[in-house]
Structures are given as C-alpha cells and as structure tokens.
Amino acid sequence: MKIYLTIIGICLTQLIFAQNPQFLELLNYYNTEKQFNGVALVATKGEIDFLSSAGIGNRQNSSILNTKSKFRIASMTKVFTAVLVMKLAEEKRLNLDDKIGKYLPNYQGEGKDKVIIHQLLTYSSGIENKLDALGMAPYQTDITLDEFIETYCSGKLVFTPGEKSDYGNTEYILLQKIIETISQSSYETYLTKVILNPFEMQNTQMVKSNEINPGLLPSYTYQDSLGIFFRDAPYYPELYFGAGALYSTVEDLLKFDQALFNNKVLSKETTEKLLTIHPELGYTAYGLWGSTGWGNFSEPFYYRTGAILGSNANWIHTMENDKTIIVLSNTNATNLYELSEKLYLASIGKEVEIPATELQNSFIDTNIEKINGTWQIDLRPSPNSEPYLKDFYITEVSGKEFSGEFYGSTFSNGLINSEWGNIRFAFTTKDGSNTYFHSGYFSGTMIYGISYSEGRKFISYWTGKKK
DSSP: OOOHHHHHHHHHHHHHHSSOOOHHHHHHHHHHHHOOOEEEEEETTTTEEEEEEESEETTTTEEEOTTOBBBGGGGGHHHHHHHHHHHHTTTTSTTOOBBHHHHOOOOSGGGGTOOOOOOOOOOSBOOOHHHHTTTTGSSSSSOHHHHHHHHHHHHOOOSTTOOOOOOOOHHHHHHHHHHHHHHSSSSHHIIIIIIIIITOOOOOOOOTSSOTTTBBOOOOOEEETTTEEEEOOOOOOGGGGTTEEEEHHHHHHHHHHHHHHHTEEEEEEEHHHHHOGGGGGGGGGGGSSEEBBTBBBOOOOEEEEEEEEEEEEEEESSSSOOOOEEEEEESSOOOHHHHHHHHHHHTTTOOOOOOOOOOOOHHHHHHHGGGEEEEEEOSSSSSSOOOOEEEEEEEEEEETTTEETTTEEEEEEEEEEOSSSSSSEEEEEEEEEEEEEEEEETTTEEEEEEEEEETTTTEEEEEEEEE
C-alpha cells in the first residue's frame, strides 16, 4: 500500500507539472460558462505546452470535437496570401510598388493604374468595399474568381490610395488573382508548393463545397438572446478566395507560425518587411496586425483573427517570450481573443482569476456521486498522435471508494479525495503480469488523468468528457 501511494503521489506531481492547471481550468470555464467549442494550443519556442479541446463538433450527431479537428480559419487565410506575395517579391517576380494593372491588364476598377501591391496588402487601396455592405449575398452564388472580381472588387476609389487603412476582403481577393497570374498556377497549387508541402501541413487546404473535406467541422451561429445554436446559413466558403477560404488544424497552424517567425518560409529580410508594422495604417503588417505591447501583453506581439459566421479563429505570437497561442472554434459564441489573452497570462506564470462554475461547486461540495457514469477519454500517447478514444466506466461510488472499468479491465480499488479543491482519484488495474496505476481529478464535466506502468515503462497523460 505504501508503494501504491508513493507512485500515485509521483504521478499526481508529474500531472501537475506536465500541464499548467490554469490552462485546463480556463478551458473548462470557457466551455461551461462561455459556450466555448473548439481547440486551444499554447506553445513556447514551438514546443507545445498545452493542447486540448472542448465541446461539440457536429450538433446533428452530438459528436465530440478533438485536437485533430479541422476548422475553417476565415481571414487567417490572409497571412498565407501575404506570404505567397512576399515569396514572389523575394524571387524578383513582383515589386511591392507595382500597380495592379501591370499584372491584371483587364482589370476594370479605377485603381488599376493607381493602386500598388503594398496598398493591397495593408487594406489601404481606397477601392470601394462593396462586399461588407452586401453581407453574405456575394458568397451564396457560385461564380468564378474573375466574375467575382468584376462584380464586387472593381469599384471606384473612395479615398486616395495609401491615405488610410480600411479593412475588408477586396484587396486579398485581388492578390489571389495576381499570385495566380505571376505563378501561372492556381492559388492552391502555389500554396502547396511554397508552404504546405515544405512544412508538412497535410491538414490545411482550400475549402471546396462540391467535395468532401474529411474531418472539417460544420459551424454554428449562436443566438445569444435565445441561447440556441443554429447551423450557419449556406454559402460557398471558396468564394472568400485568398481572403478567407482555408481550413486547418491548430497543429498545422503552429507549423506555419514557426516557419514564418523563424525565417524558414521567407528570408530574414523579407520576413522583416512582411512584419513591419505601419502605425499610420492601423498598425497593420502584411496579413497580420502588430503591437509593441497592449492590454495584458507587456511585450511586442502579432495577432490575426478570423470570423465567418460560426467559423472563428485567433492566433497570437509574442516576440520576447516566443509564445504562440492558437484557438479555433466552430461557433461564434466565445470571445477567442479574451480566452487567448488569459492563456497567454497563464503561460508566463501570471495568476489568472477563474470563477468557479456552478457545476464545479456542486461537484466539490455535495455531488461526488455524479462522477458515476461513462467518461469518454482520449488515450493518445502524445499531443501529435491521432485521437484514441475509449470509454471509462465508473459503476459504483460509495463514500471515498469507487469501482468501474478502465480500458477493458475491471477494478474495485478506486479511492476518492474531495478535500483539495477538486475530486481527485486513484485506482489500479491489471493486464496479465503488468500493474497499471491511474490517478487524476474531475473538473465539472471534464476528467484529467495519468496512467503509469513500471513493468511496461510508460507514463500516459489523458483527458476526457462526461458522456
């Protein structure tokens, strides 16, 4: 018994140091109290500190999303487009001071011979933004890129090019056409050649409505007044083109983050030009926004948001502590920037105040028996592995003891301690000659655990949700 308790103590310590508890508490709080459905990743110098998911992926069949789920990343696409433009500039195939008309001689807009590439990249072209005023309508009729540009991106100039920045999709849709013209290939082909293949981003691609996109989640719009999720209104995501047509995963986006900020996709000189912040143009860089420090960020950082109805994304990279925070969601219910900001504070060791949820309080105070039931746990061996989902059954709870079935092995030696702020547990199972020690804690509808086997020489961390 002494050996058993000692090993459980070691496992609990490793569980605590393996993951900052605040990360898990934040995600649980935002899931239960702020309707967060998505995946969050925190990394330092490219190494993952925290990777977890919460919520429902497909509300039609109530399937749970996971860290490998694919999300539409909306305007995060613009960073990819900016990188492709800068690759062409680096190869001397394009000059940032060139006018639109040099590459699009048939362009009918007033800015043809007045607007330069730099102004497209910084939303300072002055080209009339017809799209925003029309809402979703332009994206609900399937037309070609050329037809889209002629209809929606060829308007008059509403201010002098370079005078100010006026954010929209128009400029980055034009940039896709310029990329295709110069590269003499489709945007998708050039994207794959320059970014996706070199950095092994197999889970990133253009959304295609007429094809099956395996693993891509549907998205939902949340009506706050009713407290109800609705399936997004139908539209053609590919009509956002180079302004918002990509889907990806948080781990693929971390690869892109590291390639960009470590000068692997572009030279150091070209990357610095892309990341140059223009205060006179709303602090825009190319595809990103930048700051020397703002709000809770006491260091320079870059950020990129994305939002199309229920598809929402947030990406932050800090320049001194080299932190990357990526949060993707398939609903519009949650303020992802706010969540990202709190994850950042936790990542630099700041204490983040997390209000206890009503469910957490009830579990801790009076409802230990509610751990009874089926928990779906993810037993993947590492954050980079595919999800490996199994059911963990808790069949009986009596006082500070419980019994159940874990990974096909029944047990009746479970112990519970509810005196440390969460319901913590420990139990053992056997498999032939091997003994497995398991411990962890419950937090609301989430469970976090660690399994250890001396005979098989492994330690496995896992998480799960109440079914």
